[in-house]
Amino acid sequence: NMFFVMLVIFPMSIVVCVQLALHVFGDLLDSIIVDVASECHRIARLGLERKLDEEEEELRLSAQARARIADPSNNVEANGKYVVDIFGQTHPPVANEIFDCMNCGRSIMAGRFAPHLEKCMGKGRKARLKATRSSTAAQNRYSRGSPVSTYSPYSSTASINRLSNGNPRVATGECSNGTVEEP
Amino acid sequence: MSTKPLFHKTNKSLPGKFRRASIKRPPTPDAEEEQDREPTLQEIINIKLIESGEKEKLKELLRERLIECGWRDEMKTLCRAFTRKKGRENVTVDDLVHVITPKGRASVPDSVKAELLQRIRAFLQTAAL
Numbered sequence: 001n002m003f004f005v006m007l008v009i010f011p012m013s014i015v016v017c018v019q020l021a022l023h024v025f026g027d028l029l030d031s032i033i034v035d036v037a038s039e040c041h042r043i044a045r046l047g048l049e050r051k052l053d054e055e056e057e058e059l060r061l062s063a064q065a066r067a068r069i070a071d072p073s074n075n076v077e078a079n080g081k082y083v084v085d086i087f088g089q090t091h092p093p094v095a096n097e098i099f100d101c102m103n104c105g106r107s108i109m110a111g112r113f114a115p116h117l118e119k120c121m122g123k124g125r126k127a128r129l130k131a132t133r134s135s136t137a138a139q140n141r142y143s144r145g146s147p148v149s150t151y152s153p154y155s156s157t158a159s160i161n162r163l164s165n166g167n168p169r170v171a172t173g174e175c176s177n178g179t180v181e182e183p
Numbered sequence: 184m185s186t187k188p189l190f191h192k193t194n195k196s197l198p199g200k201f202r203r204a205s206i207k208r209p210p211t212p213d214a215e216e217e218q219d220r221e222p223t224l225q226e227i228i229n230i231k232l233i234e235s236g237e238k239e240k241l242k243e244l245l246r247e248r249l250i251e252c253g254w255r256d257e258m259k260t261l262c263r264a265f266t267r268k269k270g271r272e273n274v275t276v277d278d279l280v281h282v283i284t285p286k287g288r289a290s291v292p293d294s295v296k297a298e299l300l301q302r303i304r305a306f307l308q309t310a311a312l
Contacts, residue, residue, distance in 0.1 A: 020228055021303040025296065026288075027229070028238075028245050033287045035246075036255060037279035040262035044274050049263070 206230065231310045241302060248295040257290065258283045 006015045043049060065086040084090055094111035101108045104120050222230075232238040249255050265282045266274050 016224070017304055017307055018300075020225065020307055021300050023225055024228065024232065024238075024241075024303045025245075025299050028242050028299070029288060029291065030284075031242060032246055032249065033258070033284055034276075034280055036258045036287075037262065037283060038276050040259055040266070041274060041276045041279050044262070044266040044271050047271065049266075049271075 228307065228310070232306065235306075235310070237306050241299065241306075244302070245295070245299055248298065249291070252292050252295060254287070254290060254292070254295075258287055261286060 003015065003019065006018070010018075043052070065088075068088060069086050095109070097110040098107055099110065100106065101113070101116065101120060103117065106116075106120075108116050229238075232241070261283050262279050265279065269278065
């Protein structure tokens with residue numbers, strides 16, 4: 001037994017002291033081992049391992065992207081179709097996704113949606129004026145002489161104004177309080 | 184050392200350093216055999232450690248050092264490997280404790296161990312011995 005071996009070399013008090021210290025250390029270490037085991041158990045049972053891996057992957061990708069920006073050899077200047085973004089992707093100058101206009105139902109190219117909507121909602125409104133609830137509000141706005149020929153009491157008003165000013169913002173018929181946030 | 188157990192009503196009859204112990208509990212009502220024997224030196228030291236808050240500080244210090252040196256990551260890797268083998272749903276805390284205890288105890292860096300032992304012995308010197 002170590003105890004007796006040490007006793008031969010060192011006085012009792014030191015031996016006891018060292019023994020006690022080792023015992024305390026062992027206690028602390030065991031306690032920390034339980035903590036680690038408990039945490040790993042939690043991660044395992046909650047399936048957090050996947051999430052951690054995904055987060056790690058995200059961090060790695062964003063670090064990569066940042067590195068790509070910093071790299072001077074990348075072509076950053078606008079060059080028609082060859083502008084490269086931080087993920088190394090290129091995008092066409094006109095957005096070419098196609099979807100259905102929620103007003104008239106036609107298939108529209110995203111980059112051409114704003115001008116389409118100008119015509120689409122402008123013409124449509126003439127027919128819809130009679131059916132609107134607050135026709136007084138429509139007449140009020142109409143008489144104020146806005147650049148657009150017809151009005152609707154709903155938000156399209158504000159949005160149409162902006163559309164005709166060349167703002168690429170898309171407006172839907174859904175906002176009903178007549179306000180659109182400034183970009 | 185007095186023959187009376189430390190956990191008795193008053194400690195006025197105890198010599199010098201042991202009087203400062205603040206435990207004045209009456210003996211617990213359940214009749215366990217362990218109540219009859221005197222607390223070991225280890226138990227006394229443990230109580231002093233906890234009461235003074237030193238145990239918590241020591242644990243924090245050890246935890247910090249073990250994280251710094253990568254010990255914790257090693258243990259977590261072991262746990263992950265075991266979990267993959269046994270299956271996420273079947274793992275118990277006990278399993279993991281048994282998995283990492285042998286390697287865990289053996290792989291504490293000497294410098295960390297020495298630092299902690301040094302502090303513990305310093306505490307022992309001021310506290311009791």
